[in-house]
Amino acid sequence: MARCAALAALLLLRGGLAQKLDLHLDVSIVRLQQRETAERAFVDVHGRERYFHGINAVVKGPPWVPRTDKFDVDTSLVDKDFEVLEALGVNVIRLGLMWPGVEPTEGAYNATYIAEIEKIIRNAGARGIYVLLDMHQDVLSEKYCGEGVPPFAAVDDDAKFTFPMPLGPKPGWYWNDELQYPRRDFCARHPWPSLYLAPAVGKAFENLYTKTPTREKWGDFWAYVATALKGTAGLLGFELINEPWNGDHVAHPTLLIPGQADDRRLQAAYNYVAPRIWDKDPDRLVFFAGVVTDDIAPAGFRTAPGGAANSERSVFTYHYYQPPQMMLEPYFKRRMKDARK
Known part of the structure; x- marks a missing residue:
């Protein structure tokens, strides 16, 4: 009798342990919910608050996605990488979803690229690691010594100066005549944050935010991605754009x-783009950021993207850099106030 009781207790223990392990690896959909603490929190389908700490993984050139075939110390996301990340307690990867990878030619979407992204999400999820897809950009485009949007979405025809003027004369930039881009070896000689000050860069951002055809292309990109990845387990959400200028x-x-x-x-730009995602995937969390020059001043957003009704599916994000941010504690206090709006 005692032996049977001991066996039953062992089976119960094993069952509980298995359930605990299953929950540890669970990457079911996460939503924002108001909690008793009067704060909104990430909550999974089991009612647990989820806290995320992780890494960035962004490939800033072709093929625009980490390697999935074999381990590489710099550029892969394979089983060996996930094993290390899991051992370190990492439970989210902010993965660069690169527009030129998704849509290399205007109107022609790359299903193979999306399949690679989905593979990474699936393999990360097997280790209990979520993925946040970030439409990454730095200086918007390869046209401006950066990366982010494909050439057809970097529209600067009405700029006061062609890039890189007046920061420097075009002939001195070792132009790539085939692509009409500045060569990266020359770009690397210049502090990349200074390139944002080029008039052509500012105009291209302006057109992305306000020029109807260009903004529509941005919305089309996100609508395609949302449709392709709807229902994907382990996908935490979509970040509309990294560090907008x-x-x-x-x-x-x-x-x-x-x-x-x-x-x-x-x-206004987010009010247009975010609903393009929710039209295809109503439950998906959308992450949005202000410009990095806000510093310790309040962010200027009046509501969540698309209106206050979307607060439960919108996540305000922010990045700390020194410079332009100079005071750590006041900065984070200010951004938390913005997030609670």
């Missing part, structure tokens, strides 16, 4: 005032 700072220098670009440019 203020817009046309030459024609509208007041956009450099903290809060102004959020209010006058990004609010």
Whole structure:
């Protein structure tokens, strides 16, 4: 009798342990919910609050996605990588979802690229690791020594100067004649944050936010991705754009005032793009950010993307850099106030 009781207890223990392990590896959909603490929190289908700590993984050139075939110390996301990340307690990867990878030619979407992204999400999920897909950009496009949007979405025809003028003369930039891009070896000689000040870069951001055909292409991109990845387990959400610039700072220098670009440019752009995602995947979390020049001033957003009704599926994000941010504690206190709005 005692032996049977001991066996039953062992089976119960094993069953409980198995359930615990299953929950540890669970990457079911996460939503924002109001909690008793009066704070919104990430909550999974089991009612547990989820806290995320993780890494960035962004490939800033072709093929625009980490390797999935074999381990590479710099560029892979394979089983060996996931084993290390799991052992370190990492439970989310902010993965670069690169627009040129999704849509290398205007209107022609790359299903193979999406399949690679989905493979990474699936393999990460097997280790209990979520993936946040980030439409990454730095200086918007390869046209400007950066990366982010494909050439057809980097529209600067109405800029005061062609890139890189007046920062430097075009002939001295070792132009790639085939692609009409500056060569990366020459770009690397220049501090990349300074390139945002080129009038062509500001104009291209302005057109992305406000010019109807260009903004529609941005929405089309996200609508395609949302449709392709709807229902994917382990997908935490979509980040609309990484570290957006203020817009046309030459024609509208007041956009450099903290809060102004959020209010006058990004609010309307996000109000358009985020619903394009929710039209295809209503439950998906959308992550959105203000410009990095807001510093410790309040962000300029009046509501979550698309209106206050979307607060439960919108996540405000922010990045700390020194410079332009100079005071750590005031910065984080200010951004938390913004997130609670």
